Amino acid sequence: MSRLPSGGRIDRSQPLSFSFDGKAYKGFAGDTLASALLANGVRLVGRSFKYHRARGIFSAGSEEPNALVELRTGARREPNTRATTVELFDGLSAQSQNRWPSLDFDVMSVNGLLSPFLGAGFYYKTFMWPAAFWEKLYEPIIRRAAGLGRAAEGTDPDSYEKAYAFCDVLVIGGGAAGLTAALSAARSGARVIIADEDFALGGRLLSEQHPIDGAPATSFVAKVEAELASLPNVRIMSRTTVFGVYDSGDYGALEKVSDHLAVPAPFQPRQRMWKINAKQAVLASGAFDRPIVFGGNDRPGVMSAQALRTYAVRYGVAPGNSAVLFANNDYAWSAALDAAEAGVRLTTIVDVRTEVAPALTARAKALGTRVILGGEVVATSGKVLTSVIVRSGGREETISTEVLAISGGTTPNLHLTSHFGSKPLYNKELAAFLPNTPPPGMAVAGAAGGHFSLAATLRTGAELGAAAATAAGFNATPVAAQAEETPSGISAFWQVKGARGKAFVDFQNDVTNKDVTVAHREGYRSVELLKRYTTLGMATDQGKNSNMAGLAIMAELTGQGIGETGTTLFRPPYTPVALGAIAGHHRGKDFRPTRPTPSHAWAKERGAMFVEAGQWLRAQYFPKPGEKDWLETVIREVKATRASVGMIDVSTFGKIDLKGPDAGAFLDRVYINMFSTLAVGKARYGVMLREDGIVMDDGTTSRLSPEHYVMTTTTANAAKVYQHLEFCLQVLWPELDVQLASITEQWAQISISGPKSREVLAKVVDAPIDVSNEALPYMGVAQGTVMGGVKTRIFRLSFAGELGYEIAVPARHGEKLVRALMAAGEPFNITPYGTEALAVMRVEKGHVSGSELNGHTSARDLGLGKMASTKKDFLGRVLSGRPAFLEEDRPILAGFRPVDKTKRIRAGAHFMAIGAEPVLENDEGYMTAAIFSPTVDSWIGLGLIKRGTERWGEKVRAYDPVRGEDIEVEICDPAFVDPKGERLRV
């Protein structure tokens, strides 16, 4: 066991059971999976991406490149989870990944032998030719060999939600700088949100041993947290990672509500996606220890110096029996010495520097730790670390150790500062990239801004927190907190020369110093090319702690400075965000709301089949017992309608109310035909174009009073047309006095069609509405009441091409109207029908619909060109006069029927001359719709074909290579039923 006998901010009275690779272990509340594994002596936790190298735990935070595991099981299985940020819970189950057959013995580690092929640019070089090999050979091999965890196969049983928050000051990070920033801002009364990805506030203060204001750092944390928690204007968000910065002070944050529980509590989401809008932000995200590049630096047991301290001090864990430090800076010394004082046996400190502050060497001496100055670690050995080879003064010696703590310096965690494209700047003195120009409203405090010492961290946090609140309109002063000022004493050092074995730069993507050298040799010298050629920094950790060494090595090779070499950008998200959290509740049936029609309950009762039509759920057809398929049902519905009367809910059509003295003039400008001349109490079919001359939509518009029109649009285009009309009124012609309102939701509209429809209607209307042909002629509109007092508008029109009426009532009466019409129609065998029968009847009638209003067709193409008024301008008029729209050979709407009446024709077939070779040059157009017509008693279709109106009677092929069909069809009048419209006017 490696748990230290005492210490740590864990609750030893709360033991937790967990398993890793099926083996049971124990940890404590307050552990992470990583600390609990180390406490159990588990040091090998995964295999690497490309070479299947044995890997352990490198860090103690979200920058972890190595310790990626599959967490949980079954449908909750989550791959590539960083063990260092997983809060331990009772029953946690984790598996190592990317290994076969076992973590301990991995067959694919022979990939290491293939490394000449898997090196820099291997995708580009090795697998270029022949192309056919990629899918069959290369990709399966690479997929098997390289990669990380497996996604869950089942549906995620947990829910995710989205939430919004607003504040004056957002503090990102709850460490030393974040705490003083939040407190300074909060005391001014500003609304403050402080977010930290950890489950406890404190950051480095949970692991360091330096006093603040003369007291232990942990009591400072407790004091500040207590005050923040007591303030009503402060919200503390722990387990919350701010992962991205967006425009106007928007920040994306992911709250892990239930990740620390086996199963979320009832009605709680697993994770919550926050959008936080902040007037000002203070980034206090701290810094990382970066690795040094030397042979075998990826061996399990090698970890950052800061991580060693964190495991020892915060978690009470010695990650091995003995430890060696290899570093180039003072902070690494204090980290290792703090760990040693907490109980880790620190045998040796190796530092590349030849001089180190006496205070540090004295501390080492007091602990009995040997100090080797001017030394380097050149190699490591053991499957998990057993020893290191240290070179100093021209000779080498082997030192046994289970832990090698390393630190090549401190790298500010400035990820979020570059989300707006600002590239970090190199600071030679600190040997680190510092934030350049952070996003507007963001200030960078503490170690993230290069203020590494505890004193500077506390001070800059307080100052910038107060400044942020002041900028947000409050009167704030920085809080005071005193601590020791400590220098880093860093001497820049990146890689050990003459390293033995693989020396890794990017652990997660298995990029070595050799890969960087190859990239340089082959000319990929700019950082952007280096990144893409070697994949340096392209793993899920975005090279948070690895990029630096890669850049430094490249700088050395090119002879440029690191500053001139530059760095690549970090992009959102800071840490990976699950797609489930991005989707939130928008999954399954909640992806978008179900929008039932007013008659939905009644239709369901009748056993209707439903179909999604745009945003609506509409009745598709109403099967009767004994009917063998939908076609039989639809044929019955059509026949009954044409013979007697049928009914359909058409409430889904868009309805727009237009009022004002200029309503008529306005309609004249948006429709190709005239509406200002329409008589009150009349309806007219209209076509509107886009400004480019393409048809946008069609529908009927009625005039209810001189200054009041009501427009209908197609179901699909309701929102688009409304937006278009508002555009025309507000942007193009603000001088017109017209008011618009969408009334789609407010009115239910039921259509009855067929020779008996008047008799049915007569039974539901109240006096004085007169439904006779004289009082309410074709395209007439009546207003009054139905069903004993329900307000109504009745429009005499029919999409089915029969005598017909559309009866509108306030939506809440829609279902009642349907039932009343069914009762009134009973003597006439009134037949409800759905969208299928409607589609049949519209094709029979030659009415255009969505498949013809397809964004390619002009009014002329649809045979509606003659409707266009020549007495006025209208939207789209000028450009519909373009030569291409007027070409003789443009495909024009026509009807089609198979020469052999038994043949089925289908939409999508292309027309060409009989005997013509089926090539593009011979294409004459295509079928837009095809249905079986009970009225014609064969399949019939509508389509667009060159000079369609002039060629009725001519025969062509309907060629459909997709379905392997080639059918002779005759071009005909698109109106198969009642071409003269006599049935409409009876």
Add this chain to the structure above:
Amino acid sequence: MRIPCPYCGLRDSHEFTYLGDATVKRPDPAAPNALDTFSDYVYLRDNPAGAHRDLWYHASGCRSWVVLERDTRNHAIGGATLAREVTP
């Protein structure tokens, strides 16, 4: 991004629908060269790096068309006017 709707105040950009360049004006349809001017109006847009004015529709709000002054390089917002109040 947050858009200052002149009617509703500062609102999330998700409530808006973007259209594009607010500086183009519908030409005179009666002019003899209308075919050319309309082609330019419909199809040609400048793509400036810097200050720009574009049209946004407050679909999930007051349904106003808003002319937004926006810097295309950094989305800094200069101001917003109701389109019907913009003098051509």
